[in-house]
Structures are given as C-alpha cells and as structure tokens.
Amino acid sequence: MSETFILIPGRTSDQGCGISEGKFQEKYQREINSLQVAPGDMTKLGLVAGDRVRLTSESGQVEVSVVVAKAEELPQGMLFIAYGNISSQLMGGDTHGSGMPTSKGIDVELEVLRPSAN
Amino acid sequence: MSAQATAAVADPKADESLKVIQDATCTFCGCVCDDIDLTVKDNHIVEAKRACVLGKAWFLNHKTEDRPSCLVDGQPAPLEAGYDRAAQILVNGKYPIIYGLSDSPCEAQRVAVSIADWVNGTIDTTTSVCHGPSGMAFQGVGEVTCSLGEVINRGDMIIFWGSNPAESHPRHFTKYSLMPKGMFLPNGRKDRTCVLVDVRKTKSAKAADIFVQIKPRADFEGLWTLRALAKGVDLDPVIVKRDTGVELSLWQDLMARMKACKFGVIFFGMGLTMTRGKHANSEALLALTRDMNAFTRFVAKPNRGHGNVTGADNVVSWRTGYPFGVNHSRGYPRFNPGEYTTSDTLANGEADSGMTIACDPMANFSEPARRHLASIPYIALDTKETPTTRAAAVAFTVATYGIHTGGTVYRMDDVPIPLRPSCESPNPSDFEVLSQIERRVKKLVGITS
Ligand code: SF4
Numbered sequence: 181m182s183e184t185f186i187l188i189p190g191r192t193s194d195q196g197c198g199i200s201e202g203k204f205q206e207k208y209q210r211e212i213n214s215l216q217v218a219p220g221d222m223t224k225l226g227l228v229a230g231d232r233v234r235l236t237s238e239s240g241q242v243e244v245s246v247v248v249a250k251a252e253e254l255p256q257g258m259l260f261i262a263y264g265n266i267s268s269q270l271m272g273g274d275t276h277g278s279g280m281p282t283s284k285g286i287d288v289e290l291e292v293l294r295p296s297a298n
Numbered sequence: 299m300s301a302q303a304t305a306a307v308a309d310p311k312a313d314e315s316l317k318v319i320q321d322a323t324c325t326f327c328g329c330v331c332d333d334i335d336l337t338v339k340d341n342h343i344v345e346a347k348r349a350c351v352l353g354k355a356w357f358l359n360h361k362t363e364d365r366p367s368c369l370v371d372g373q374p375a376p377l378e379a380g381y382d383r384a385a386q387i388l389v390n391g392k393y394p395i396i397y398g399l400s401d402s403p404c405e406a407q408r409v410a411v412s413i414a415d416w417v418n419g420t421i422d423t424t425t426s427v428c429h430g431p432s433g434m435a436f437q438g439v440g441e442v443t444c445s446l447g448e449v450i451n452r453g454d455m456i457i458f459w460g461s462n463p464a465e466s467h468p469r470h471f472t473k474y475s476l477m478p479k480g481m482f483l484p485n486g487r488k489d490r491t492c493v494l495v496d497v498r499k500t501k502s503a504k505a506a507d508i509f510v511q512i513k514p515r516a517d518f519e520g521l522w523t524l525r526a527l528a529k530g531v532d533l534d535p536v537i538v539k540r541d542t543g544v545e546l547s548l549w550q551d552l553m554a555r556m557k558a559c560k561f562g563v564i565f566f567g568m569g570l571t572m573t574r575g576k577h578a579n580s581e582a583l584l585a586l587t588r589d590m591n592a593f594t595r596f597v598a599k600p601n602r603g604h605g606n607v608t609g610a611d612n613v614v615s616w617r618t619g620y621p622f623g624v625n626h627s628r629g630y631p632r633f634n635p636g637e638y639t640t641s642d643t644l645a646n647g648e649a650d651s652g653m654t655i656a657c658d659p660m661a662n663f664s665e666p667a668r669r670h671l672a673s674i675p676y677i678a679l680d681t682k683e684t685p686t687t688r689a690a691a692v693a694f695t696v697a698t699y700g701i702h703t704g705g706t707v708y709r710m711d712d713v714p715i716p717l718r719p720s721c722e723s724p725n726p727s728d729f730e731v732l733s734q735i736e737r738r739v740k741k742l743v744g745i746t747s
C-alpha cells in the first residue's frame with residue numbers, strides 16, 4: 181500500500197557542513213539519505229525512526245530511512261529531505277523552458293518497506 | 299583530534315607558530331562574510347573566529363586531500379598531460395559545454411568564458427539551477443534593489459520568502475538583515491519587523507515576528523493576492539484560503555504592515571525558483587516589490603547560495619551580455635534558458651564534451667542528465683573528490699579559493715570583495731588550470747594573439 185505526499189528537498193546545516201567535510205563522509209551521506217516525516221504521518225504509517233521506505237516520483241525511485249521531523253516543522257502530507265544525490269534522482273529532466281528542473285514540491289508515492297514490529 | 303577540538307587550544311599569544319589572518323573572507327555562502335579571523339598552524343586553519351557553523355566547517359576542513367593534482371582516465375598523470383587532453387576534448391567536441399563556476403573567483407570565471415568563446419561552446423553556471431529563473435524574471439520585470447548596507451541601515455520590514463537563512467546563510471540575520479543597529483534603526487532588531495513565508499515552519503521561523511505558512515506550490519497565488527491587495531482589489535476570502543492555504547485577513551494584515559513600513563526588503567530563496575512556476579514565481583515577487591514603491595520604499599534580493607555565484611552572473615554578463623546559459627555556436631553569444639542551460643543540454647543528449655568547474659552535476663542533476671554526462675568525455679575541476687570528478691576523463695584537484703588562493707568574489711548584493719588566502723596548497727588554482735587549458739585551446743584552434 182502506498183500514500184501520496186509532497187516532497188520538499190532543501191538545505192540543512194548538516195548537509196552544508198557535510199559538503200565541506202566530504203561528500204563520501206558519513207555525516208553527509210547520513211543527512212542526504214534521511215527522510216523527515218511529520219510525527220502524525222509516522223503514527224499513521226506505523227513507522228519508527230530508522231524504518232526504510234521507498235519513494236517513487238514520476239521520474240525516479242529511491243529507498244531511504246525515515247526520521248521524525250521536529251514538532252511543527254513539517255505539516256502532515258509533506259516530506260522533507262536534504263538536497264543531494266538521493267533527492268535529485270526524483271527530479272525529472274524537463275526544465276519547462278527555464279533551465280531549472282522542478283526540484284521542490286515533487287509528488288511522490290511513499291511505500292513502507294519494513295514496518296515496525298508494533 | 300577533530301578540527302573543533304584543535305581550535306579550542308589555539309592561542310596565538312602563547313604559541314609563536316600560530317599565524318593570524320584578520321578579516322579573511324568566507325566563501326561558503328553568498329553572505330561572503332569578510333570579518334573572519336583565522337588562526338593558522340602548520341599550514342592548517344585551527345580557528346575561524348566569527349564564522350558560523352557552515353563557515354567553520356568550510357575553513358577547518360580545507361586540508362589538502364591525498365589525491366594527485368591530475369588524473370587522466372582515473373590514473374595519476376602529469377599536469378601538462380591533463381592540460382593537453384583537456385584542450386583536445388574541448389576543441390574536438392561539436393557541442394562542448396562549460397558549467398559550474400560559482401565556487402571560483404571572478405578571475406577564473408573570466409578565463410572559462412574565454413574558453414567557451416574559442417571553442418564555440420556553451421557556458422552556463424550553477425545559477426541556472428539556483429536563481430536562474432530569477433535572472434529571467436529580472437529581465438522581464440526589472441529589479442528594485444539595494445546593497446546589504448542599506449538593509450542594515452534602513453530595512454525596517456524584512457520578509458523572507460521561500461528561504462531558510464537559519465540553515466543556509468546562518469549569519470544573515472546577525473550581520474545584515476535583523477540584528478544590526480543601523481543609522482535609522484538605532485535599536486536594531488526591535489526596530490524591525492520580520493516575516494517568514496514558507497511551506498514549512500523552518501528553523502528560521504524562530505527569528506520571525508510573523509510566520510505565514512502557505513500551501514505547497516502556491517507561492518504565485520500568495521504573491522498575486524498581495525499584489526491585488528496593494529491595488530485595493532476586493533477578494534473572496536474562501537477562494538484566497540483555498541488557493542493559498544492562508545486566511546485573507548492574514549494577507550490583509552501583512553499588506554497593511556508592508557504599506558506602513560519605511561523601507562521593506564524581500565529576501566527570496568529557492569522555495570520560489572525550484573518550485574512549479576519558477577520564473578513566474580520570481581516575476582510575481584519582483585512585480586509586487588515594484589508595486590509597493592507606489593506606497594513606500596521596497597526592494598527585493600535573492601538570497602544567493604554559493605560564495606561567488608553572484609560573481610559568475612556578473613562575469614558572464616560583462617563578457618557575453620547574458621548572465622548564464624550562453625551559447626557561442628554561431629560565433630556570437632545567444633541566451634536561451636531551457637535550451638542552453640546545462641540541465642537541458644545534458645538531459646536532451648546534445649552536449650558531446652564538457653568541463654565542470656567547482657560543481658557536482660553527477661550528484662545534483664536529474665538521472666537522464668547524469669547518464670548523458672557519464673557517456674561523454676569531460677574535464678572536472680574540484681577541490682575535493684566528488685561523484686563528478688570520479689567519472690571525469692580528466693580530473694584536476696585544485697586549490698581552494700579564499701583559503702589557498704586570492705582573487706575577487708561578489709557578495710549576494712553584487713558588492714565585490716577581495717579574498718585573503720591563509721594557507722598554501724600543492725595543487726594549482728582553478729585560474730591556473732583554466733589559463734593553461736586556454737593557452738592550448740587557442741593554439742589548437744589557430745589563434746595566435
Ligand atoms: S554566513 Fe556564510 S559566508 Fe558568513 S561565515 Fe557563515 S557560511 Fe561563511
């Protein structure tokens with residue numbers, strides 16, 4: 181079963197620091213591979229931090245682990261991920277005549293890969 | 299020991315081996331803070347006073363990687379061999395592209411534009427996937443602008459729209475936009491009203507007096523609502539709430555405050571340019587800013603990301619007449635975002651050779667664009683190993699601008715700032731690499747001057 185969300189990729193402090201520390205280092209990789217999910221959506225989907233999910237957009241598919249978004253930061257129905265290799269795989273190649281692929285506000289289907297035991 | 303831990307014991311007075319560089323320039327983000335005091339020991343920065351968390355990570359992790367200065371087909375090679383091969387790749391291509399440049403000083407950017415010209419190639423910068431849509435909007439609507447100095451001294455209403463400086467430009471609030479005491483704002487933060495408009499309640503919301511949470515992909519509708527209110531148009535509260543996710547009364551209150559302020563500033567980010575609507579979103583914001591000048595003084599400024607992305611716009615503009623996405627295949631510059639921009643030349647499979655400078659399209663571009671880049675010969679210049687340098691035919695490890703090399707960068711408000719290098723690098727600068735490639739390109743295409 182999958183649910184539809186709007187994904188917002190964006191900058192974070194750890195992602196920014198990770199660029200300087202090295203893109204193959206653990207900090208950067210952990211940050212760009214973590215999907216933030218609103219607390220209400222975590223409960224609804226039966227997820228706990230660390231569970232794996234699959235995101236599918238019109239243009240690509242990725243698998244990431246989830247973390248709980250800080251209280252109020254993210255409304256339900258919206259997901260956040262730090263910019264990087266993973267978020268870019270969900271972008272399409274078309275720029276609609278602007279040079280800029282749609283990189284924020286991407287429609288994605290979320291599928292739980294490993295639901296928590298409880 | 300971590301860099302941070304080393305920093306804690308650095309005391310230039312107690313240790314004569316320490317060198318202090320005052321007022322060094324941080325080039326990690328578009329704030330380009332030029333008040334950083336660096337403490338250097340054994341050619342390594344151990345402290346970066348006044349730098350934010352991103353600036354500290356930038357300065358304290360600059361150490362030269364244990365990597366050859368030049369790799370050809372993944373194998374270590376002499377620099378000369380790399381320069382020769384690079385020139386051949388660019389000259390032999392029918393549709394060579396040059397891309398990146400937002401983390402290079404203006405002097406290196408200038409040489410990159412020349413190379414694009416000599417090989418009838420396309421030059422584009424990371425602006426095209428940052429504020430490129432705003433660049434298009436500036437041409438359509440115009441830009442009511444000012445320097446950050448004016449923001450410090452006059453800005454009594456500061457609006458951030460689709461931008462999260464708390465995480466992307468951490469000293470923005472304290473150095474330029476909210477906290478400073480200015481000539482006409484003697485009480486600093488108390489004299490300013492701060493509004494944040496975003497789809498998420500980001501970390502920047504803590505700094506704002508008013509947070510407006512709009513519906514995702516409704517920036518244009520929100521901005522058009524404000525334009526209508528500025529002109530006194532009656533709006534239906536049900537439709538406004540449906541289209542923007544925000545009550546009409548909140549928009550009305552915001553417009554009343556905007557009209558009442560003395561000097562309003564809208565800083566806008568990639569929440570506008572990367573979301574559906576793109577240049578139309580930026581156009582709406584610039585048009586609103588223009589409209590507001592019928593009532594009071596209002597300006598708009600894009601919050602630029604990379605340290606010298608603003609310089610890239612300036613240099614490409616004064617060399618070609620256009621800010622990014624410029625094609626020279628007919629022997630003169632043509633500008634067409636969506637055609638000559640790198641996301642397009644790659645995803646459409648048009649480019650047949652390339653050079654990337656201080657950027658990482660193999661990690662940041664769409665799948666079709668990456669696949670195509672991986673299939674063509676290209677040269678990559680970067681200070682660190684990245685997915686892009688790994689797949690390059692020729693990869694140069696270059697010195698870091700602002701740490702190892704000098705030059706000029708442009709702050710996000712188009713103010714040029716000099717760099718004060720603090721350490722030495724065994725690697726050549728990107729200016730040096732590009733100059734060597736240019737010399738060989740000119741020879742190959744028969745230009746003797
Ligand atoms: S705000 Fe930007 S330029 Fe200033 S210290 Fe931080 S990262 Fe560097």
